[in-house]
Amino acid sequence: MKILVTAKRVEDPESKIKVKPDGSGIVQEGLKYKINPFDEIGVEEGLRLAAKHGGEVVVVSIGTKDVQEQLRHALAMGATRAVWVNHAGALDQLGIAALLQKVVEKEKPDLVVLGKQSIDDDQNQVGQYLAEFLGWGQATFASKVESLESEAEKNKVPAVALTADGKAVRVVREVDNGLATLEVQLPAVVTTDLRLNQPRYASLPGIMKAKSKPIEELTPEKLGVDVTPRIQVLKMSAPPARKAGIKVPDVATLVEKLHNEAKVV
Amino acid sequence: MPIVLIVAEQQPDGNLRKASLNAISAGKALADKAGAELHLVLLAKDPAKLAEELKGTGAKAVHTAAAPEFEHYLAETYAPAIAALAQELKADYVGMASTAQGKDLMPRVAARLKAAMATDVMAINGSGADVTFTRPMWAGNVFAEVKLTTPVKVFTVRATEFPAAATGQGAAEVKTFAAKVEASKTKFVDFKEVKSARPELTEARVVVSGGRGTKGDFKEIEALADELGAAVGASRAVCDAGWVPNDLQVGQTGKVVAPQLYIAAGISGAIQHLAGMKSSKTIVAINKDPEAPIFQVADYGLVEDLFKVLPALRQAIHGLK
Numbered sequence: 007m008k009i010l011v012t013a014k015r016v017e018d019p020e021s022k023i024k025v026k027p028d029g030s031g032i033v034q035e036g037l038k039y040k041i042n043p044f045d046e047i048g049v050e051e052g053l054r055l056a057a058k059h060g061g062e063v064v065v066v067s068i069g070t071k072d073v074q075e076q077l078r079h080a081l082a083m084g085a086t087r088a089v090w091v092n093h094a095g096a097l098d099q100l101g102i103a104a105l106l107q108k109v110v111e112k113e114k115p116d117l118v119v120l121g122k123q124s125i126d127d128d129q130n131q132v133g134q135y136l137a138e139f140l141g142w143g144q145a146t147f148a149s150k151v152e153s154l155e156s157e158a159e160k161n162k163v164p165a166v167a168l169t170a171d172g173k174a175v176r177v178v179r180e181v182d183n184g185l186a187t188l189e190v191q192l193p194a195v196v197t198t199d200l201r202l203n204q205p206r207y208a209s210l211p212g213i214m215k216a217k218s219k220p221i222e223e224l225t226p227e228k229l230g231v232d233v234t235p236r237i238q239v240l241k242m243s244a245p246p247a248r249k250a251g252i253k254v255p256d257v258a259t260l261v262e263k264l265h266n267e268a269k270v271v
Numbered sequence: 272m273p274i275v276l277i278v279a280e281q282q283p284d285g286n287l288r289k290a291s292l293n294a295i296s297a298g299k300a301l302a303d304k305a306g307a308e309l310h311l312v313l314l315a316k317d318p319a320k321l322a323e324e325l326k327g328t329g330a331k332a333v334h335t336a337a338a339p340e341f342e343h344y345l346a347e348t349y350a351p352a353i354a355a356l357a358q359e360l361k362a363d364y365v366g367m368a369s370t371a372q373g374k375d376l377m378p379r380v381a382a383r384l385k386a387a388m389a390t391d392v393m394a395i396n397g398s399g400a401d402v403t404f405t406r407p408m409w410a411g412n413v414f415a416e417v418k419l420t421t422p423v424k425v426f427t428v429r430a431t432e433f434p435a436a437a438t439g440q441g442a443a444e445v446k447t448f449a450a451k452v453e454a455s456k457t458k459f460v461d462f463k464e465v466k467s468a469r470p471e472l473t474e475a476r477v478v479v480s481g482g483r484g485t486k487g488d489f490k491e492i493e494a495l496a497d498e499l500g501a502a503v504g505a506s507r508a509v510c511d512a513g514w515v516p517n518d519l520q521v522g523q524t525g526k527v528v529a530p531q532l533y534i535a536a537g538i539s540g541a542i543q544h545l546a547g548m549k550s551s552k553t554i555v556a557i558n559k560d561p562e563a564p565i566f567q568v569a570d571y572g573l574v575e576d577l578f579k580v581l582p583a584l585r586q587a588i589h590g591l592k
């Protein structure tokens with residue numbers, strides 16, 4: 007099974023994001039960068055599927071030279087090789103999906119696994135755009151019935167299950183009010199939710215090996231894609247601050263405030 | 272005249288998903304600003320009943336298509352039908368509530384329409400051709416004003432930011448259209464519903480949420496919720512551990528709620544959690560750690576053991592009645 011996974015470079019989810027005073031972007035100084043957490047879950051799921059069914063995991067990232075760091079991270083986890091689409095300017099989801107479509111057409115994977123959303127843009131779009139561009143089926147928000155503390159999880163069982171004939175995958179999805187299960191014919195697009203798996207740590211030998219794994223360089227020009235953004239971010243601002251609250255000494259005071267001041271109980 | 276097309280959503284139980292009404296009022300606001308006409312669309316096995324309900328929301332027309340394939344929602348069968356209608360109407364905007372279905376479906380519709388898309392729209396600004404959307408980025412740490420420059424523009428609406436449209440006004444024309452159902456590569460297998468007697472998390476007036484501090488013991492959270500007629504929520508840590516259903520997760524990647532009262536017990540207040548509840552009217556935090564970041568957004572904070580506080584709080588609230 008050949009599995010293509012994505013690895014977007016994003017700000018560490020623990021970092022404090024501040025908007026520049028002129029609203030033109032966020033303050034970059036002091037920020038750390040990581041692989042998008044949902045994408046790391048995608049890499050893990052790909053590795054589990056490849057371990058179970060044979061095959062390889064190829065990782066793709068789009069961005070400046072810096073994204074090689076995230077590609078190396080995925081390679082250290084166990085991906086076989088990487089594709090880097092070198093592009094420096096702004097990109098939107100349409101552009102990213104169009105680039106990924108070309109990479110998919112070149113690589114011809116059986117399955118593409120992406121994160122459901124990137125934690126910087128929070129758009130939750132690329133996987134669905136890509137599936138439609140390719141004319142493939144999609145299963146977004148992939149999860150599983152077992153918890154992250156289950157035996158299945160400890161044994162690194164892939165939650166995305168290949169059907170007996172090997173022609174489709176069965177995916178449990180997190181949706182409103184419950185879990186929906188779909189069967190999607192391969193090739194297919196899957197996007198990950200948080201509870202799909204707990205990604206492994208890269209081992210020291212893994213990190214060493216990753217250094218010599220190949221990274222192929224492509225560009226939007228080479229792929230023949232016009233990536234001019236069709237989403238213009240005109241201005242960024244900080245969300246309105248909540249007015250400062252108070253600490254109350256005990257339950258009696260709390261209930262008094264909720265009853266007489268906030269009038270909510 | 273430009274056209275705004277809003278997609279209404281039918282729940283598996285046959286009822287209208289309430290967030291659709293919030294999306295309809297966002298659609299109205301957009302239509303006013305863009306000088307456009309508001310149309311609605313509903314796909315279902317049998318859309319007649321909900322079409323009656325949607326008729327009174329003040330839209331110009333309600334377009335419905337019936338097909339047995341629409342019984343179980345699939346992006347692959349819904350997207351072509353909605354995109355085809357949008358093309359036929361020459362719709363300029365196509366929107367839907369930011370529900371699980373909205374997030375799954377609308378990018379696929381956008382892809383067919385070669386449209387750029389804004390997710391989780393919180394406000395609509397400007398007028399005419401200069402309409403822009405405000406949407407959150409970085410877990411709500413940043414509000415961005417964005418302009419979509421494709422001829423057709425697609426968006427989803429954060430329901431907490433727009434009022435629910437009333438249903439008793441006006442009588443839209445209900446039109447049926449023949450949707451071509453494409454063969455799907457995807458098969459619906461099943462839907463396991465998490466049933467709860469409590470109010471829906473996203474619609475409740477009061478939400479009581481528990482975090483890792485509960486150590487998985489939700490009895491007091493639930494008892495307080497029941498005393499208040501509230502919904503139960505949770506942090507990611509709690510859902511990941513399998514202590515409560517995933518569907519209760521509040522935050523950047525879970526549900527966004529804005530109740531009159533949000534009570535957070537044993538929740539530290541990570542930015543990803545705050546992203547889902549910061550717009551609540553009144554926030555109460557109960558946490559042993561006086562430094563917990565949740566206190567920075569709480570109107571009333573109590574530094575105490577939640578296992579001591581919750582029973583006392585429940586009794587004191589009961590005593591008010």
Ligand SMILES: Cc1cc2nc3c(=O)[nH]c(=O)nc-3n(C[C@H](O)[C@H](O)[C@H](O)COP(=O)(O)OP(=O)(O)OC[C@H]3O[C@@H](n4cnc5c(N)ncnc54)[C@H](O)[C@@H]3O)c2cc1C
Nearest residue numbers: 482483484506507522523524525537538539543544559577
């Ligand atoms: C990509 C990504 C997406 C995420 N999305 C979400 C999301 O949507 N929603 C979400 O909630 N999180 C999300 N998270 C996780 C988030 O970063 C935090 O890890 C999580 O919210 C922590 O949950 P918690 O507050 O319950 O646990 P902890 O941070 O462990 O906090 C537990 C708190 O309980 C207190 N406590 C312990 N015992 C008691 C007691 N007896 N009485 C009172 N207080 C007590 C402690 O002082 C502590 O403050 C996301 C993270 C990532 C990386």
Ligand SMILES: Nc1ncnc2c1ncn2[C@@H]1O[C@H](COP(=O)(O)O)[C@@H](O)[C@H]1O
Nearest residue numbers: 012014068120121123124129130131132
């Ligand atoms: N620059 C990028 N490089 C690689 N993958 C990306 C990039 N941008 C987005 N993606 C993928 O698309 C998913 C959804 O992103 P988004 O629609 O922007 O929220 C992410 O989780 C990634 O898997």
